[in-house]
Amino acid sequence: MFKRSRSSKSAPIVGLDIDGGHVAAAQVMANGTFSVKNAAVSELPRGIMRDGELADPGALTEALRGFFAENGLPQHVRLGVASQRIVVRTLNLPPLADERALAAAVKVEAPDHIPMPIDEAVVDFQSLGDVDTPAGPRTRVVVVAARREMVERFAVAVADAGLRVEGIDLSAFAMVRALRSGAETDARLYVNLGGLTNLAVANASGCLFARAASGGLDTIVSTLAERRALTTEHAAQWIAHVGLAADVDTIEGDPDLVATTRATLEQGVNELAETVRGSLNFYRSQEAVETVERGLVTGRGATVPGLVERLGEKLRLQLEAGVVHADDAVAEPSRLTVAAGLAVASRD
Numbered sequence: 001m002f003k004r005s006r007s008s009k010s011a012p013i014v015g016l017d018i019d020g021g022h023v024a025a026a027q028v029m030a031n032g033t034f035s036v037k038n039a040a041v042s043e044l045p046r047g048i049m050r051d052g053e054l055a056d057p058g059a060l061t062e063a064l065r066g067f068f069a070e071n072g073l074p075q076h077v078r079l080g081v082a083s084q085r086i087v088v089r090t091l092n093l094p095p096l097a098d099e100r101a102l103a104a105a106v107k108v109e110a111p112d113h114i115p116m117p118i119d120e121a122v123v124d125f126q127s128l129g130d131v132d133t134p135a136g137p138r139t140r141v142v143v144v145a146a147r148r149e150m151v152e153r154f155a156v157a158v159a160d161a162g163l164r165v166e167g168i169d170l171s172a173f174a175m176v177r178a179l180r181s182g183a184e185t186d187a188r189l190y191v192n193l194g195g196l197t198n199l200a201v202a203n204a205s206g207c208l209f210a211r212a213a214s215g216g217l218d219t220i221v222s223t224l225a226e227r228r229a230l231t232t233e234h235a236a237q238w239i240a241h242v243g244l245a246a247d248v249d250t251i252e253g254d255p256d257l258v259a260t261t262r263a264t265l266e267q268g269v270n271e272l273a274e275t276v277r278g279s280l281n282f283y284r285s286q287e288a289v290e291t292v293e294r295g296l297v298t299g300r301g302a303t304v305p306g307l308v309e310r311l312g313e314k315l316r317l318q319l320e321a322g323v324v325h326a327d328d329a330v331a332e333p334s335r336l337t338v339a340a341g342l343a344v345a346s347r348d
Contacts, residue, residue, distance in 0.1 A: 013166060015174065015342030016077040016158070019335075020049045020195015021218045021232070023063065025073050026339035034178070034344075036326035040071040041335050046232075051214050052083035052196050053150055057157040064161035076164050078342045080171035081154060082198045082212040087145045088170070089113045090208055090286060092138035095130055102127060106143060114145045121145045126173075128205040142207055144170055167345070172200040172210035174341030179296050179322045187290035189280070189317060192338060193217045193301025197275050201283055201292055208290065209283040213275045217301035220268035228260055236300075239265060243305030269307060273314035280315075296322030298337040 017024045026039040044063055048056045068075065091109055096102040106125045111118045128140040155165050175192050180202060187203040195218045201209040217239075225235035242251055242261040251258050283289060295317055297308045302321040312319035324340045326333040 011076045011166070012074040013343055014074050014077045015080070015339040015344075016163075017080050017171065017174075017336075017338040017342060018044070018049065018054075018060070018154075019338075020044075020052070020216070021046070022194070022335060023067055024332075024335050024339040025067070025071070025077070026336045026343050027074070028340050028343040030344045034325065034340075036324055036330050036333065036336055036340050038073070039326065039330045039333075039336050039339065040067070040073065041332045042067050042070075043233075049195060052081075052212050053085070054153050054157060057153060057160075060157045061160040064158060064163065068161065068163065075162060076166050077158065078167040078169060078345075079154060079158055079165055080169055080174050080338050080342045081146065081151060082171035082196055083146070083150060084196075084212055084214065085116075085147060085150065086170065086210075086212065087114050087116065088172075088207075088210040089143050090128075091141050091143055092131070092133055092135075092287060093141060094139065095137050096139050102139065102141065106141060110143050110145070113143065116145060116147065118145075120148055122148050122151050126206060128208070140205070142209075144210075167342075169342055170210060171338045171342075172198055172212070173207050174338045175298065176200050176202045176207050176341070177344065177346065178324050178337045178341030179298060186294075187292050189276075189292050189295030189319075190322070191276060191295060191297045191311075191319075192299040193272070193297060193307075194299040194335070197272060198299075198338075199276060199279055201280075201290075203290055209286070211279045211282070213279065215271055215275055217268075217299065217304070219271075220264060223268065224261055224264045227264065228257060240304055243307065244269065244310045245306030265304070265307070269310050269314065272301075273311055276311070276315060292317070294318040294320075296320060298322040298334060300335055303334050 015026045022043050024041045026036050029035050029037050048059045093105045123145045125141045125143045131140045190200045192198040194216050196212045196216045198212045200207050221235045225232050238261045248262050308319050308321050323333050
């Protein structure tokens, strides 16, 4: 969205998702169907990312160079960004069919809704079409603004790895693009639980709201690792093993470690629920909101037994795990959702 693809249509595009603790890349077949055909996931060293923003560009460049070489991936990428400092707003503008006129209207209206200096921001928008409002027909647009320095910092680090950045998009938009079937008629919540809690509200027209917050599944894993002096890899294994579905007395393993893991998960889900609830309340305080009663949860958090169901109970929403379709040879599809959505410009 911030930067659109200009390369030849024949150039294979890889969606590149740089999460807090991992990097994921995916190629997608989207000719009538939507399926991941080639993908790879690798852990990122701690310290490269911080709350969705790039803290160590040099280390990211080296990690990406090795990641793409090891997996033999194409060099043309569409990059996703997610940060607490990215602003997404939905505006109702006078009916405008002409793209240039719509862009001009957004340029005039956006500064009143974007809490950052416009001359320091990259601003883009997507039209959601015409809607009826109490004030009459309006053209609804979703406006996205990000600090220019943040976006350019990402792009330079990726390019220095020998990759060609063909596009830069909001990770939340990519998540929706990957998971939305096209048959939905109501507004739904989409949540990616990874290094961040990245969420969106979207209906059949497109994404109405998006927000990223700290404290995804990686935070729960880190908390357990610190409490029991475990490596993050070991802690992640215990989180997946214990989950929230089974009675703790039936789970194999050291009873104290099982109990600590369950307690850490319970606390973590409470915090996740507060984060999501706060974002939904902010969405509901804006104009042109739609009722949200159900949603999809993806990312590594969606694979933890019982987590999606528990989160739904706390939010009083009907939630289910959302995973992109992938070939049998593709590993960890739950961590490929954003990358898959980035690999295509649309689901049409």
